[in-house]
Amino acid sequence: MDIASFVTSLVTSFVIFVVLVLVFTWLSSRPGNAPVYYPSVLLRGMDPWEGRGRGTRSPVGWLRQALSASEGDVVAAGGVDAAVYLVFLSSVLSILVFSGVVLLPVLLPVAGTDHALETAALNSDKAPQNFTQLERLALGNVRVKSLRLWAFLLAVYWVSFVTYFVLWKSYKHVSNLRAAARSTPDVKPEEFAVLVRDVPMPPPDQTIKDSVDSYFRALHPDTFYRSMVVTDHKKADKIYQEIEGHKQKIARAEVVYAESKTASKPEGTKPMHRIGFLGLIGKKVDTIEYCNDQIKELVPKLEAEQKTTLRDKQKQAAIVFFNRRSAAASASQTLHAQMFDRWIVEQAPEPRQIIWPNLCKKVYERQIRQVVVYGIVFLTVVFYMVPITAISALTTLEKLREKLPFLKVVVDQPEIKTVLQAYLPQLALIVFLALLPSLLMFLSKSEGIPSQSHTVRAAAGKYFYFIVFNVFLGVTITSTLFKSLTTIIDNPTGIVNMLANSLPGSATFFLTFVALKFFVGYGLELSRLVPLIIFHLKRKYLCKTEDDVRAAWAPGDLGYNTRVPNDMLIVTIVLCYSVIAPLIIPFGVAYFALGWIIAKNQVLRVYVPSYESYGRMWPHMHTRIIAALLIYQTTMVGVILLKQFLYSPILVPLIPISFIFAYITHMRFYPAFAKTPLEVVQHDVKETPNMDAIYTAYIPACLRPEKLEDVDIFEDAQSHTTSRAPSI
């Protein structure tokens, strides 16, 4: 791609960005859009405008606000996970800044003042204008064997050690963040509970519930509170949903009915609907009456189903409650059974993020599922290459013209041509990447993971490897990769050389890619045009009741499973090019600076976390960054070797160093993320917690009794003998 189209792409994306920001500042200042731009603020029951005078109206109001917000505010608004995500962005940012301040002033002149390209051009007597200013400022412009390579070699060391330093600091910070958040005195149900899986089949005369009770009461006589056996409540849930649906219908109908009572026609028209397929066929009925009848019918059915579920559909898993946090914590870490495949105990997930059907999967089944899933993922990662190569082959404009001659008319107009030339490949890539996450989420779920947050982490991990392998390696080595795959097997060094060969070439591609991603991507992110439009449409045509409206602007959460890997891709790209083409660093800085400030704004105002894992995402981010660093280091060894630079082996020690660093950090910090340190939960909550409330928090909606007092009845329904501990 030539310099012209590169600049075009930059300029255009920047323009788009500015426009979007302006749109945002304008729209967000209009009260009608508050639900779109301040949902989380509203949900926390605050007035988005209060105490911010006209400052908010000013285009930089949101900016000032986001900057001024402390980490405490972030935690309060979006939970520890959001805070950790911001830490991730900021630490990558600081890695890049620290690298940039040294690399840019040093490497750019060193490269720019050399003449490898000219000489090459002259030798191959091409016109010198077919390499750009950019390429002149990159490693490619340094002569082979030139002593200038020392600068690049040392630069790699600098970047690596900056990374180590920042990562260590951040890990420590996050670890304290997590500890602080967990040792707060307020009651969190999951801290009083443990999840028990692989409960052995009890003797026929007692229910699973009974055996769980007796087992845990024997092992934890003083601290055991009570237990809840996981049941298969699909059927009950179905009925429950039906009832809810009818209730909703009634609510809507009543609103409609009320509106229909005009002055002219005071009695109004009762809303009707057909009971047949999609309300299109079948006999017409009065909605309100009909639904009420339905409910009357369903309620007893539900109650009956609840009873049978509790009694007869008990699964071999349970949630056990303790009356002290520390007790639960140490119970969740202690081996209970002599045989490993019985009574497996682990920390209980938050009630809201439990994946019920996964709880009762047996240990061996889980293992097998995991193996299968990994197999599938591996295949996906490898064979997604096929379409991607096709795309990147297709999207060179000339090819496109041949393939689709009718495009000529459009394409041959120069300005369109440049724009297309600038964007087509990147667009293709981005579109293509949008397809995957849901598949990966599904796969991770079917591994048998008990909690939502864990699934997200698993999916993010898979997505990262996919994205790095396919986008980064894929684009860099496009078609040659298949050959390389075979070469990898018999000599792993082959891949390095290949990378080294093809990296410098596609530098500009990634420059534009990054620019596009942050300008347009973040622009859209900030301005929330899509949600805005949807919201207004819904409210205009669909929403009848308040609940409908609320549903219409429900913001959802950040969706780490795609967000993090995408950022990680940028990290990988920027790191790998940081020394080859230092010009990419400013772009990376811009990406993460913007990303950080916008994410912070969104966390404070928009997104509502759907779960809280106290930053368990961090260890994954940490290892991924190190993975990126390793890719970077290996490539650099190759790149500088190709310059026939004798001293390039000096880079090799970096690779073991990275592994050691990874190992030490893991050993030092990870246990506090995987388990709950006693230190953290030692301060037991001040007032004795309301254990009944904690218990009820775990009862699935469709089984939940109306009144809190009924909890005991609920529990007794599970066991033959009423075996309950005296609640403290």
Place this chain on the structure above:
Amino acid sequence: MDIASFVTSLVTSFVIFVVLVLVFTWLSSRPGNAPVYYPSVLLRGMDPWEGRGRGTRSPVGWLRQALSASEGDVVAAGGVDAAVYLVFLSSVLSILVFSGVVLLPVLLPVAGTDHALETAALNSDKAPQNFTQLERLALGNVRVKSLRLWAFLLAVYWVSFVTYFVLWKSYKHVSNLRAAARSTPDVKPEEFAVLVRDVPMPPPDQTIKDSVDSYFRALHPDTFYRSMVVTDHKKADKIYQEIEGHKQKIARAEVVYAESKTASKPEGTKPMHRIGFLGLIGKKVDTIEYCNDQIKELVPKLEAEQKTTLRDKQKQAAIVFFNRRSAAASASQTLHAQMFDRWIVEQAPEPRQIIWPNLCKKVYERQIRQVVVYGIVFLTVVFYMVPITAISALTTLEKLREKLPFLKVVVDQPEIKTVLQAYLPQLALIVFLALLPSLLMFLSKSEGIPSQSHTVRAAAGKYFYFIVFNVFLGVTITSTLFKSLTTIIDNPTGIVNMLANSLPGSATFFLTFVALKFFVGYGLELSRLVPLIIFHLKRKYLCKTEDDVRAAWAPGDLGYNTRVPNDMLIVTIVLCYSVIAPLIIPFGVAYFALGWIIAKNQVLRVYVPSYESYGRMWPHMHTRIIAALLIYQTTMVGVILLKQFLYSPILVPLIPISFIFAYITHMRFYPAFAKTPLEVVQHDVKETPNMDAIYTAYIPACLRPEKLEDVDIFEDAQSHTTSRAPSI
């Protein structure tokens, strides 16, 4: 080696064995030798002869006894570890028996009736007698591509599955054995204690002891009893030993003095000795007086040293005591500190097997030491090849004659020649192997492992890899191995072919090796000639007091660190040849049958365990056996491939199967060995245990106060503030 020398070696070793057994039955029946043949019985305060009439005098008395003894008796006499060792022997035995009953009747005829060797011999027109009957009954005699190879191929499957089956059964059995032994109500100090390492440095105003107390009292308010900080008591110990030495001298002197009081000379002669170097120079002194004075001097010094040690030489490690077994168990498995490298908690080792200097090593130091040690071991394993190749080159008799011509006279006598030819290589090997264990023990100790038993396991592991790599591979591929090492690096399959090529050749070598080991080895083991002679000499010339005598016959323990790997070597050899030369199976059976019965006898009568690890050795044995199985399976793939048998790839699936088996067993059984399941300790001891006694058990001898009541004083000596929990 030709058939003659093979038979000679068998016969001679058998004769030796019979002689030794007879010697044993004769000697062991003479009361004077009781301390040599029944030490453990005596130490348990029983009369070795009681209730066994003259049956013991009969040559098979000990045999009958050993057979009749139940596993319970073994546990009572030698602890769980001994019982587990016997399980190991018996399960290997049953693996070999099960394999033998199928392989021998099937494979021998299949091989014997083929004629590959003759044809080979005829083609190379050699006289057919330079291959032996043995070789005729081995795989080597089967023609290439012959369908008979199916039999051998299936045999491999049979052996493998027999192994899986037996191993699974045994692991289950051992795991229950361990559980049973641990859930006995009797008080074991280590079950009430946990070992705490990497205690952070306290603020200057408090001792480590104080910080440990406050930390654990905060985290375990109800169950914390008290703590003992590890101190550097080298100096105190030195003084203590001196005092003990003097006491001993006095005791001896008094005996001598008493004896000197003859009728002729009633006042006797006071024993004197010189205080100079080795009692050879310096002025003569009256031993008794002198030593008493010395003690008088030393005692106050010791007391002073004790105080300073307790107060000022506290190390950053401690042993913390709980007043309930389950509390200690779950504490030892719970993560305490937010930062991993502080307050590392693990199960406390038995008092008698603590390695004090290792306790206070910091976590990072331990890691580094481990890496270093592994490096050293790796080098040892690889480069011990040099001497071994030299030996096996030297020990072919002809070479010996050239090298040492003066031997001709001896060597040229035919009968000597055959014997030498039969033994020299094996002897060389055995002698050579006797050198290593102590080195490995030292290395394992310096890894920073806190307990004796763990050190033994670590050493055994190292020794196993050494022995398999050097003896087995070493002898099989003697000199070619160095070349092979390089081939391994670029294609790992090379080693397999090499093994396959050279295995059949050295079959007979190993036949004799096994025979020699079990006949002579076990003969010596049983007859205990060496200890007997030493004992009698000592008693005659050195021993003065009762203690001296007791010291003279102190039996020591089984020494698993060399025993187990040696057995494992035989397992590996026999497995690998089981199909190539099925004749080795009977030898293997004999080895383990004899081994089992003799070991049982020795456990019941002789050895006294110096520690109890409740069979933690088993998982190691288990994995080693699987390792042997893997070597076997890989080799067989190669061997049958070399027969140009198309179907040999059918064997490949066995290798992953073995890995899966190893993984599953590990996952299922291992946790109960690494940790203490709550199930096991839930039955708390009946009467409240004497916690003071438990506490004192951990006080090193040189610091131990005279009376139990002084424990509190001892403890207070460690802390500035008297901070003690009310003892229950």
